[in-house]
């Protein structure tokens with residue numbers, strides 16, 4: 001199943017994430033792929049906003065994992081700097097994913113073997129300076145439901161005037 005969404009600026013990407021947050025359930029895993037500057041972190045900023053996370057969300061590139069308590073706990077991971085899959089154990093990767101919060105994993109596609117069977121894949125492509133394409137693919141029953149709810153409800157989001 002493949003679904004596609006577009007945004008025209010940074011705020012629209014945040015709103016797309018904020019809108020997704022309304023459908024999240026404990027244990028959900030979302031993998032974000034795309035080049036540096038694609039908009040993965042901005043998307044997660046919007047998710048955090050929707051989950052009522054009070055602090056500001058920054059890139060976890062140097063920390064690998066940042067934990068943000070909210071309506072659901074947001075586990076924000078960035079695997080860019082990991083060199084080997086074994087290092088995932090150091091951050092208790094699997095324990096984190098199963099801790100009852102929601103996990104957003106930037107560069108999760110670097111370690112495909114490590115991902116749980118059921119997760120949502122979002123690939124962000126830079127089509128222009130500000131235009132982004134989001135290719136959404138689900139790998140299991142739960143993420144398929146999440147994808148459909150999200151795209152159906154949030155696909156036409158625009159930044160309010």
Ligand code: ADP
Nearest residue numbers: 008009010013036037038039040041042130132
């Ligand atoms: P990544 O985490 O994928 O490396 P970031 O979210 O940190 O990307 O950065 C995205 C950059 O692209 C920011 O500088 C942001 O202002 C810019 N940008 C421009 N248009 C968009 C858009 N439509 N969505 C997200 N970011 C955008």
Ligand code: MG
Nearest residue numbers: 040041059106
């Ligand atoms: Mg990032």
